[in-house]
Amino acid sequence: MGVFTQEINGVVITFFSTASAVGKTLISTNMASELARQGKKVCLVDFDLQFGDVSNYLQLLPQRTAYDLQQAMNLQGNAVRAEEFLTPYEYHNVVFYVLAAPAKLEEAYNIDADKAMDMVRQLQKVFDYVLVDTTSTFSKLNLALLDLSTIVSFLGIVDFIPTIKNMKIGSETLKKMNYDKNKIRLILNRSNAKTRISIEDVENLLGEPFYHILPNDFQAASRSIKDGVPLVLRSGGSELGEALRDLVARYTNRVYDDTVDEHVPESWLARIFG
Amino acid sequence: MDYRVLLMESDRLMLERLSQVINDTPNFSLAARFQNVSDALGQGAVFNPNLILLDIEQPDGMGLIDQFKRAYPTAAILCMGEKWQAENASQSVKAGAKGYIIKPFTGMELQETVETFSRLGGDAGAETLVFFSPKGKSGKTTLIANLAMSLARKTREPVGIIDADLQFGDMAVFFNLAPQTTIVEAVRDARFLSPASLRSYFMPVAPNVSVLCGTPTPNMMDKIAIDKLENLIAMSRSLFRYVLIDVPAGFNPTSIAAAEGSSTTFMVTMINGAYEIDHTKRALDIFRDWADVEERLKVIFTRVEPCDSRSKMELAQKLGYPVAEIIPNEYTIVSDAADKGKMATDIRPDSPLSRQVDRLADQIIGRRHRIRWAAV
Ligand SMILES: Nc1ncnc2c1ncn2[C@@H]1O[C@H](COP(=O)(O)OP(=O)(O)OP(=O)(O)O)[C@@H](O)[C@H]1O
Ligand SMILES: Nc1ncnc2c1ncn2[C@@H]1O[C@H](COP(=O)(O)OP(=O)(O)OP(=O)(O)O)[C@@H](O)[C@H]1O
Ligand SMILES: [Mg+2]
Ligand SMILES: [Mg+2]
Numbered sequence: 029m030g031v032f033t034q035e036i037n038g039v040v041i042t043f044f045s046t047a048s049a050v051g052k053t054l055i056s057t058n059m060a061s062e063l064a065r066q067g068k069k070v071c072l073v074d075f076d077l078q079f080g081d082v083s084n085y086l087q088l089l090p091q092r093t094a095y096d097l098q099q100a101m102n103l104q105g106n107a108v109r110a111e112e113f114l115t116p117y118e119y120h121n122v123v124f125y126v127l128a129a130p131a132k133l134e135e136a137y138n139i140d141a142d143k144a145m146d147m148v149r150q151l152q153k154v155f156d157y158v159l160v161d162t163t164s165t166f167s168k169l170n171l172a173l174l175d176l177s178t179i180v181s182f183l184g185i186v187d188f189i190p191t192i193k194n195m196k197i198g199s200e201t202l203k204k205m206n207y208d209k210n211k212i213r214l215i216l217n218r219s220n221a222k223t224r225i226s227i228e229d230v231e232n233l234l235g236e237p238f239y240h241i242l243p244n245d246f247q248a249a250s251r252s253i254k255d256g257v258p259l260v261l262r263s264g265g266s267e268l269g270e271a272l273r274d275l276v277a278r279y280t281n282r283v284y285d286d287t288v289d290e291h292v293p294e295s296w297l298a299r300i301f302g
Numbered sequence: 303m304d305y306r307v308l309l310m311e312s313d314r315l316m317l318e319r320l321s322q323v324i325n326d327t328p329n330f331s332l333a334a335r336f337q338n339v340s341d342a343l344g345q346g347a348v349f350n351p352n353l354i355l356l357d358i359e360q361p362d363g364m365g366l367i368d369q370f371k372r373a374y375p376t377a378a379i380l381c382m383g384e385k386w387q388a389e390n391a392s393q394s395v396k397a398g399a400k401g402y403i404i405k406p407f408t409g410m411e412l413q414e415t416v417e418t419f420s421r422l423g424g425d426a427g428a429e430t431l432v433f434f435s436p437k438g439k440s441g442k443t444t445l446i447a448n449l450a451m452s453l454a455r456k457t458r459e460p461v462g463i464i465d466a467d468l469q470f471g472d473m474a475v476f477f478n479l480a481p482q483t484t485i486v487e488a489v490r491d492a493r494f495l496s497p498a499s500l501r502s503y504f505m506p507v508a509p510n511v512s513v514l515c516g517t518p519t520p521n522m523m524d525k526i527a528i529d530k531l532e533n534l535i536a537m538s539r540s541l542f543r544y545v546l547i548d549v550p551a552g553f554n555p556t557s558i559a560a561a562e563g564s565s566t567t568f569m570v571t572m573i574n575g576a577y578e579i580d581h582t583k584r585a586l587d588i589f590r591d592w593a594d595v596e597e598r599l600k601v602i603f604t605r606v607e608p609c610d611s612r613s614k615m616e617l618a619q620k621l622g623y624p625v626a627e628i629i630p631n632e633y634t635i636v637s638d639a640a641d642k643g644k645m646a647t648d649i650r651p652d653s654p655l656s657r658q659v660d661r662l663a664d665q666i667i668g669r670r671h672r673i674r675w676a677a678v
Contacts (some may be wrong), residue, residue, distance in 0.1 A: 046469075046470055046520075047439070048437055048438025048439040048469070048551060049437070049438060049439035049574070076418050078436070078552045078553060079436050079437050079552065079581045079584070081576070084576070084577040084580070085576075110624065133553060133584055133585070133587075133588055163552070164438055164470075164551075165470075165520075165550065165653055166469060167518045167523075187637060188636075188637035188640050188641055189475055189640060189641045190443070190472035190475045190476065190640060193472070193475055194470045194472070197470065197519060197520060201519070201520060201521070222633065222642075223636070223637070224638075224641070225641075250575050250576070253575075253576050254575075301423055
């Protein structure tokens with residue numbers, strides 16, 4: 029106490045795509061879980077404001093949402109403690125926090141992009157990782173998020189040609205924004221799904237290889253959504269769960285290590301909510 | 303058909319100019335022309351016109367339509383104005399005119415306008431069918447494309463598709479088009495266009511089906527102001543019997559404006575075994591503000607397995623709202639078709655997919671007949 033410490037802003041990872049239903053929510057909830065499992069302080073922000081699935085996939089019943097936070101920010105400005113508006117997700121001894129999407133559509137429609145960005149900046153001060161789930165458009169909010177992010181996970185699937193066209197348009201638009209090359213990470217989900225289009229063709233079209241490829245496993249994905257437990261938290265590992273863990277390991281530059289569980293520090297919880 | 307035109311235009315110079323155009327247009331001849339309404343009403347009949355071009359931009363212009371209808375019960379009335387105003391155009395059609403043309407017009411525009419209303423038959427003005435979905439990947443673009451074909455096949459009337467999914471519209475890919483003109487140009491030029499000239503911005507894709515393609519890149523979206531889009535939709539109504547509109551997922555200015563102006567909005571959701579029914583419920587609650595919601599908002603589920611009446615009933619029960627139609631899970635057929643730029647229902651006219659799309663088309667057509675019948 030009383031010792032001056034430099035303020036630290038955590039890593040922001042945005043999950044973005046230019047087609048819907050490519051796995052943004054599934055992957056972001058799993059990544060939040062895996063990072064939390066490794067002892068990181070993690071907040072997952074649901075900025076699919078109208079029809080967000082984070083609380084659905086994690087079976088949370090949030091008491092407060094991004095809309096309440098915005099209201100508080102309007103009244104109190106930066107004095108607001110964003111962390112008081114979060115909902116914890118707990119599974120065994122893994123914990124991370126969720127800033128839930130508004131309960132009502134009218135509320136969602138009235139979230140201001142600038143305010144939403146302030147929320148992320150606030151959370152960055154408290155968490156090691158702020159993960160943001162989004163919608164599939166270049167909206168004002170998403171563009172601001174892309175700017176602010178440390179890393180953008182740009183997700184795609186190869187179901188049929190229109191989707192690939194949109195992936196191409198998305199990746200070209202991102203290129204035009206001149207972000208550092210390693211900020212944007214192209215991730216292919218559901219790779220071995222029924223389709224006649226080869227991954228190489230898609231990579232050629234996009235002009236770069238995928239950073240990571242996740243396999244198709246609809247059963248495992250669906251089950252985890254039904255149970256409300258992300259795949260990486262399940263012991264009886266699925267191939268998809270493994271691939272998701274590998275992905276996180278690459279993001280954190282660590283070789284996957286199964287013993288990280290023990291190191292979960294509990295003190296930061298007390299700091300935030302105590 | 304030969305048109306004997308009665309031209310009613312109060313401006314002397316314009317009267318000259320338009321007379322010239324009419325006489326120079328094949329199959330059109332000027333039977334009589336007037337600068338004064340009372341003369342036109344009292345004297346024109348001796349020339350036996352079958353087409354009346356009526357300047358309605360004058361005091362009580364709308365009221366004139368009825369008077370001319372009574373004076374010339376067998377002639378078609380085409381209203382003229384200096385610029386396109388959706389309001390005027392739709393009012394004049396309601397008042398009994400066949401259409402609306404911007405003056406001065408070319409012979410080509412005159413021909414196209416007359417062709418359009420003769421093709422549309424008695425009651426001009428299309429039904430606009432908007433396809434809304436709470437989240438993306440609902441199967442709505444697939445549905446719109448196939449439904450448009452089915453409506454055109456069954457009615458032999460013109461059907462238009464507008465791709466207003468402004469950032470990532472896929473209609474051009476679905477129909478394998480490399481459009482010269484898209485919604486961007488149509489909106490840009492709309493204030494200079496009359497409905498007939500707007501037609502050339504639509505790409506024909508099949509007999510009686512044409513498509514106004516979406517923006518080529520997402521940033522173009524900024525070029526499409528909502529009021530202009532509304533105007534474009536209104537103008538398209540006089541070109542087609544049905545206008546099917548693809549909009550971006552969720553509630554946004556585009557989808558809201560299109561739905562508000564629609565004859566019918568279809569809420570489309572793909573069954574995926576997750577939370578899609580909850581999302582549909584939430585979206586539905588917004589539409590419940592419509593006084594005539596059950597008439598105007600129709601729910602469709604796609605990728606339903608098994609695609610039978612029982613599933614349909616169960617879905618309606620879960621939703622607490624009637625389900626208008628269900629579309630079967632036919633991933634292979636539809637994705638294959640889209641990859642080839644063909645229509646699934648053309649490749650497999652015998653498939654359950656085609657059957658369900660046809661049933662939906664029948665519902666849409668049937669509803670219209672009921673309305674027409676009721677109005678008689
Ligand atoms: N690797 C995978 N294998 C099989 N199914 C998957 C995979 N990843 C995601 N899915 C399934 O795909 C569907 C869409 O996933 P998800 O909701 O995460 O996508 P999203 O990008 O968040 O979609 P939206 O844009 O609608 O929010 C879900 O039903 C999920 O179970
Ligand atoms: N009836 C169906 N059965 C199974 N799969 C379908 C069906 N209709 C569409 N699909 C598939 O679902 C995906 C989305 O279809 P489509 O593009 O028509 O939906 P959309 O709602 O227009 O999506 P977007 O949000 O990208 O505009 C495609 O892969 C398509 O092949
Ligand atoms: Mg999602
Ligand atoms: Mg679409």
